[in-house]
Each structure stands twice: as structure tokens, then as C-alpha cells.
Amino acid sequence: MATVSIIYFSGSGHTTKLAEAVTKGAASVAGVKANLVSINGDDIVKGRYANDAVLAQLDASDAIIFGSATYMGGPAAQFKAFADASSAKWFTSAWRDKIASGFTVSGSPSGDKFSTLQYFHTLAMQHGMIWIGLGEMPMQSNGVNRLGAFSGAMGQAMMETPNVAPNDADKLTGEILGKRVAQFALKLKK
Ligand SMILES: Cc1cc2nc3c(=O)[nH]c(=O)nc-3n(C[C@H](O)[C@H](O)[C@H](O)COP(=O)(O)O)c2cc1C
Known part of the structure; x- marks a missing residue:
């Protein structure tokens, strides 16, 4: 059994829909358990993200998929607070060799969403994780x-x-990403 966790922030629910689709895709792979975990603004106290239970859940995962709405050309502040708290895991290389990937939603077709994905990639590389991209041709019929x-x-x-x-097309894209990550997590586990 491999575990894939999807950790994300959504301010008004749009990214939640994509997160649910990614989770559905991951859960569709036999032998994979998918956990959907949202970043709750109430867990940010005096600017610091403090939810050890969530971090422990991620410790116990084989793959972590990062998600956030794109706000002002990058991940939302709430996601960044979580990412900063993950430095506690960096010190012990706790997430090293876990699989990573990411997703985002923004208002404009571009909207600088790439900056958000690029940040997730950098975060994953800092943790020594293994990045899985989408692996799909663009603008399919x-x-x-x-x-x-x-x-x-x-x-x-x-x-x-x-x-x-x-x-629906975006949600199907998310589902495909979740499935792909889950398949790689399972392969690595075996
Ligand atoms: C503070 C803020 C900043 C935003 N910045 C961007 C942006 O840089 N690019 C963009 O295309 N849309 C931007 N948007 C629009 C959101 O990305 C878009 O509405 C998205 O669907 C929100 O996702 P959510 O409902 O999961 O929070 C911004 C919205 C807010 C509230």
C-alpha cells in the first residue's frame, strides 16, 4: 500500500475542486490510499503555520502533491506559511526521496500560474523529493x-x-496528475 497526500490551500473553493479531482485520480489506483488535506488559515498563529498532525500525516506519505490558488503571481500566503513550517522536516531530511508534484488554479488563462508550480518544484527540490510532471500533450481534443x-x-x-x-477538462487534467503520481508512488514502494 502506498499513501499519497494532497495538501492544498483554497481561499474561495476553486482550488478545492481541483484538489478533489487530483485525489480522485490518486485513489483510483489499486493499492494506493489518498489523503486530501487542506491548509486551514486558523492553523497560522502569529504568522506561523502550526499543525503538527498535518506534518506527521505528510511524514507518513510516500508522495505529497502540493496545491494552492495562485495569488499575486505565486502560491497563497497560507501555503507559504505551511511551506515555511516544513523547514522542520528539512532539518531531518524527513521528506527526502518522497515523490512530489503540484497543481494550481488562477483567474486568467496564464495568470502567472507557472510561478506557483515552479515554487512547488523548488520546495520539493529543497526537501530532496522526486518531481513528477503532468506527462500529457497540450490542448487535447x-x-x-x-x-x-x-x-x-x-x-x-x-x-x-x-x-x-x-x-471538467481541468478536473480531468487534475485526475490524470493524481493517478500518475499514485502509479509512480506504488512503483517506488515496490
Ligand atoms: C489575493 C488574490 C490574488 C490573485 N492573484 C491572481 C494572479 O496573480 N493571477 C490570476 O490569474 N488570478 C489571480 N487571482 C484570482 C484567483 O487565482 C482565482 O480566482 C482562483 O480561482 C482562486 O482560487 P480559490 O477559490 O481556490 O482561492 C487572485 C485572487 C486573489 C483573491
Whole structure:
């Protein structure tokens, strides 16, 4: 059994929809347990993320998929607070050799989402993790990877309700990413 955790921040629910799709994809792989974990703003006390139970859950995972809404051209501050708290794990190389990947949602088709994925990649590299990209051709006829990203999964949602955006194509893209990460986690575990 391999465990894949999806840790994400969403301010108004759009990234939650993509996170759920990624989780669905990971859980679809036999022999894989998928944990969906949200970053709760109430866990940030005086600017510091403090939820040891969440960090322990990630310690016990074979793969960690990072997710955040893109705010002002990067991950949301709440995600960064979590990332800064993960420095406690960096000191002991606790996440070394775990698989990593990432996803994000922003309002504009580009919206500088790549900066967010790039930050997730840097975070993973600092921890000595192994990055898995999307591995899908861009703008497929069914809408998969319609935004043309390779480093991870991207979704787009502006003012629509989260029930409408990110759209089905973006959610399918997220599902594919979750499944791919889970398959690699299982391979590595074996
Ligand atoms: C503080 C803030 C900053 C934002 N910055 C960007 C941005 O840099 N690029 C962009 O395309 N959209 C930006 N947006 C729009 C959000 O990325 C978009 O609405 C997204 O769907 C929000 O996801 P969430 O509902 O998971 O929080 C911003 C929204 C907020 C509230």
C-alpha cells in the first residue's frame, strides 16, 4: 500500500475542486490510499503555520502533491506559511526521496500560474523529493491540459462559482496528475 497526500490551500473553493479531482485520480489506483488535506488559515498563529498532525500525516506519505490558488503571481500566503513550517522536516531530511508534484488554479488563462508550480518544484527540490510532471500533450481534443502546462496541473477559474470552474477538462487534467503520481508512488514502494 502506498499513501499519497494532497495538501492544498483554497481561499474561495476553486482550488478545492481541483484538489478533489487530483485525489480522485490518486485513489483510483489499486493499492494506493489518498489523503486530501487542506491548509486551514486558523492553523497560522502569529504568522506561523502550526499543525503538527498535518506534518506527521505528510511524514507518513510516500508522495505529497502540493496545491494552492495562485495569488499575486505565486502560491497563497497560507501555503507559504505551511511551506515555511516544513523547514522542520528539512532539518531531518524527513521528506527526502518522497515523490512530489503540484497543481494550481488562477483567474486568467496564464495568470502567472507557472510561478506557483515552479515554487512547488523548488520546495520539493529543497526537501530532496522526486518531481513528477503532468506527462500529457497540450490542448487535447477532450480538453485535457487545455492550458498547456507540463510541470503540473493547471486550472482556471475567475468569478464563477466553484461548481462551474475549474471546468471538467481541468478536473480531468487534475485526475490524470493524481493517478500518475499514485502509479509512480506504488512503483517506488515496490
Ligand atoms: C489575493 C488574490 C490574488 C490573485 N492573484 C491572481 C494572479 O496573480 N493571477 C490570476 O490569474 N488570478 C489571480 N487571482 C484570482 C484567483 O487565482 C482565482 O480566482 C482562483 O480561482 C482562486 O482560487 P480559490 O477559490 O481556490 O482561492 C487572485 C485572487 C486573489 C483573491
